[in-house]
Amino acid sequence: MKFLTTTALAMGLAALTSAAAFAEDTIKVAIIEPLSGPLAANGADILERFQFIFNRVNAAGGVLGGTTFEVIGIDNGWDVEKTAQAMQQAADQGVDFVINGIGPQHAAAVQGFIKKHNDRNPGNEMAFLVHSATDSKISNENCTFWQAVFDPTVEMKLQALVEGMKAEKFGSKVFMINPDFEFGHAVDEGFKSLVGAGETGLELVGAELMAPFGQVTDFTPLIARIQASGADVVLTGNFGPDLIGFIQAATDAGLKAKFATLYGDDPSSMGALGADRYIAADVMNPVEYNENDTGGVAVLEELNVEYREVIKSNYGTDRYRMMVDGLVAAIGKAGSAEPKDVMANIGGVEIASAGGTGYVRAEDHQLIIPYFVMGVDKEAKHTVLFKGDDKGFGWKTRYLVPAEDMAMATRCEMTDKP
Amino acid sequence: MDVLPFVILNGALTGMLLFMLAAGLTLVYGLMGIINFAHASFYMLGAYLGYQFTVTLGFVPGLILAPAVLGLLGVAFRRLILFRIGIQDQVRQLLITFGAAMVVTEGVQMIWGRYAVAYHAPRAMLEPLFNLGGLDFPIYRFFILAVATGLFVAIYGLLRFSRVGLILTAAQARPQMVRAMGYDLDHIHDLVFGLGLAVAGLAGPMIGVYPVMAERIITLLFVVVVVGGLGSLIGALVVSLVLGLIDTAAVTYRISLEPVVNSLFGPQERGTFLFDIASINTTTFAPMLPYLLMLLVLLLRPRGLMGQRDL
Numbered sequence: 001m002k003f004l005t006t007t008a009l010a011m012g013l014a015a016l017t018s019a020a021a022f023a024e025d026t027i028k029v030a031i032i033e034p035l036s037g038p039l040a041a042n043g044a045d046i047l048e049r050f051q052f053i054f055n056r057v058n059a060a061g062g063v064l065g066g067t068t069f070e071v072i073g074i075d076n077g078w079d080v081e082k083t084a085q086a087m088q089q090a091a092d093q094g095v096d097f098v099i100n101g102i103g104p105q106h107a108a109a110v111q112g113f114i115k116k117h118n119d120r121n122p123g124n125e126m127a128f129l130v131h132s133a134t135d136s137k138i139s140n141e142n143c144t145f146w147q148a149v150f151d152p153t154v155e156m157k158l159q160a161l162v163e164g165m166k167a168e169k170f171g172s173k174v175f176m177i178n179p180d181f182e183f184g185h186a187v188d189e190g191f192k193s194l195v196g197a198g199e200t201g202l203e204l205v206g207a208e209l210m211a212p213f214g215q216v217t218d219f220t221p222l223i224a225r226i227q228a229s230g231a232d233v234v235l236t237g238n239f240g241p242d243l244i245g246f247i248q249a250a251t252d253a254g255l256k257a258k259f260a261t262l263y264g265d266d267p268s269s270m271g272a273l274g275a276d277r278y279i280a281a282d283v284m285n286p287v288e289y290n291e292n293d294t295g296g297v298a299v300l301e302e303l304n305v306e307y308r309e310v311i312k313s314n315y316g317t318d319r320y321r322m323m324v325d326g327l328v329a330a331i332g333k334a335g336s337a338e339p340k341d342v343m344a345n346i347g348g349v350e351i352a353s354a355g356g357t358g359y360v361r362a363e364d365h366q367l368i369i370p371y372f373v374m375g376v377d378k379e380a381k382h383t384v385l386f387k388g389d390d391k392g393f394g395w396k397t398r399y400l401v402p403a404e405d406m407a408m409a410t411r412c413e414m415t416d417k418p
Numbered sequence: 419m420d421v422l423p424f425v426i427l428n429g430a431l432t433g434m435l436l437f438m439l440a441a442g443l444t445l446v447y448g449l450m451g452i453i454n455f456a457h458a459s460f461y462m463l464g465a466y467l468g469y470q471f472t473v474t475l476g477f478v479p480g481l482i483l484a485p486a487v488l489g490l491l492g493v494a495f496r497r498l499i500l501f502r503i504g505i506q507d508q509v510r511q512l513l514i515t516f517g518a519a520m521v522v523t524e525g526v527q528m529i530w531g532r533y534a535v536a537y538h539a540p541r542a543m544l545e546p547l548f549n550l551g552g553l554d555f556p557i558y559r560f561f562i563l564a565v566a567t568g569l570f571v572a573i574y575g576l577l578r579f580s581r582v583g584l585i586l587t588a589a590q591a592r593p594q595m596v597r598a599m600g601y602d603l604d605h606i607h608d609l610v611f612g613l614g615l616a617v618a619g620l621a622g623p624m625i626g627v628y629p630v631m632a633e634r635i636i637t638l639l640f641v642v643v644v645v646g647g648l649g650s651l652i653g654a655l656v657v658s659l660v661l662g663l664i665d666t667a668a669v670t671y672r673i674s675l676e677p678v679v680n681s682l683f684g685p686q687e688r689g690t691f692l693f694d695i696a697s698i699n700t701t702t703f704a705p706m707l708p709y710l711l712m713l714l715v716l717l718l719r720p721r722g723l724m725g726q727r728d729l
Contacts, residue, residue: 216704218666244534
């Protein structure tokens with residue numbers, strides 16, 4: 001008897017304390033990202049950025065004449081099972097919009113859950129806003145009416161990189177090294193098909209997949225292979241310790257090749273490697289925003305300053321603001337914040353960006369924006385700052401890819417429009 | 419490019435670095451029978467401490483202080499925690515050191531953050547010592563080689579020729595007898611454990627400093643210790659060099675199953691099962707090879723190459 005009451009009490013307390021309680025009459029947004037474990041810092045950073053931007057919207061009066069957004073973060077510990085549990089938690093609490101993006105396997109889990117959930121719960125649907133596109137299937141074969149992707153796909157980023165490389169005469173012989181998981185495969189396949197199509201002016205002299213996430217400790221043999229191939233550009237989707245070790249080994253060995261990266265703009269890698277190595281490697285990286293080139297857009301000039309003051313980090317990522325702007329615009333257009341109405345109106349929404357106006361493509365709910373191909377700049381006016389730690393260097397625009405070039409064909413066929 | 423000299427040189431450099439990390443673990447396991455799962459986490463702590471000392475005091479003070487601090491921590495750890503479990507109780511040892519590993523790893527990340535820190539070897543050390551086949555080999559890789567070799571000579575000398583070493587070797591086989599003869603094994607064990615961790619503290623700053631370092635390397639270190647033979651310093655050295663050579667060779671000479679699959683079944687389309695089989699190659703799977711080696715050795719010779727006691 002005593003055992004039962006104690007257990008019941010414990011469970012009751014746990015239930016009370018575990019779920020974050022939502023207020024009534026707000027638009028509920030759940031951000032499901034790793035808030036514990038090795039990627040906790042990335043997840044926490046994203047949560048903070050979104051809260052910052054949603055707070056701005058709320059402070060400016062919210063949407064639909066006064067309705068505010070309520071944003072909570074749910075930890076998935078970068079474990080796919082926990083992502084599924086987090087989705088159930090979100091569903092139970094009546095969350096309207098789920099935001100996620102770190103790790104294609106998690107986006108796939110969220111997508112799968114939402115499709116089933118919306119099928120079984122008409123009237124209580126949830127929508128999925130993806131902030132980082134790391135796997136083509138999510139935007140193409142597995143696309144759904146209930147999602148919008150606010151990041152160019154891997155293929156689009158590669159297209160931008162290739163155009164930047166051509167315009168800047170960056171190099172002609174490419175050796176590709178990518179991490180051996182879905183994202184790395186996407187980069188590997190994406191670039192191979194771009195080169196195969198024949199308009200890149202680049203020659204692929206080697207491609208390897210390497211064991212990811214810090215398993216490789218000695219990069220020298222890879223450097224030797226790259227050198228033996230005669231490559232003058234290394235293209236890599238590596239990030240974190242894989243990128244740090246890689247560029248460190250390449251610059252130590254005096255490898256005469258430039259680096260075209262997809263995650264070279266990560267402040268942590270910049271800090272760990274330092275300006276000299278970045279410049280020695282002449283890193284080129286495509287990204288949606290670079291604060292040294294706001295294109296005169298007023299809100300971006302404001303955010304550049306505000307974000308630095310409040311969060312002590314530089315405002316180097318703009319697609320979260322684009323997502324929130326897109327969401328707000330769709331709500332305004334639909335006259336309602338119900339996920340069904342919002343997703344029906346999100347196609348065609350225009351998005352302001354530093355490189356010019358972009359839009360959300362109706363066909364697949366994909367963000368199409370002009371894209372910046374950045375190069376390292378030791379004399380950058382706005383250097384990269386992360387949580388008060390100034391990295392001492394920044395980025396400049398080497399080439400701006402127009403939005404039309406980014407609007408690559410999609411294989412998406414939305415079969416689940418309600 | 420002369421591939422073979424490159425493979426041998428790079429393999430040796432990588433191998434010696436691995437040896438430096440594994441030496442402490444071998445020492446502690448071989449001479450005291452303690453499975454210290456926290457070894458890699460302590461080496462991570464040593465690396466971060468080395469980074470901190472380098473930033474505030476300089477590279478050389480960092481190199482001296484980090485092992486010193488870690489040695490003291492090792493003694494404290496052994497006295498306060500490991501002391502309470504019997505040497506025979508291996509399961510509890512494993513659990514306690516595993517727990518310590520998690521605490522130390524998380525603790526380091528809490529203090530220094532979850533992002534990689536900007537640890538740079540001194541500029542002078544980054545200069546190339548020489549160039550082999552178009553690739554520069556910076557001085558610090560040879561500095562690591564020199565330190566690792568010195569370490570091996572010092573520890574080997576200690577074990578074979580010093581009083582402490584002889585007592586320890588005796589205590590491995592006949593601890594009661596050694597105690598009966600009046601030697602204070604506790605102090606000697608303190609020395610060994612502290613030394614084991616101090617060596618880790620020396621190796622840490624050499625390898626690069628980031629938050630996931632401990633988890634990645636601990637299993638590799640156990641491969642070295644197990645395959646080399648528990649308690650055998652020479653075994654650890656030999657296996658470290660072998661693993662270094664295997665890793666370099668595997669990535670440099672890319673051997674894949676593609677020719678085999680293609681000749682038997684013709685070229686495969688992406689996404690099919692046979693395509694995945696064809697994609698198996700030594701470059702991508704290089705980090706897995708040490709574990710395959712361990713599997714082989716455990717099946718054929720469980721006491722390792724030069725070990726004196728079985729697993």
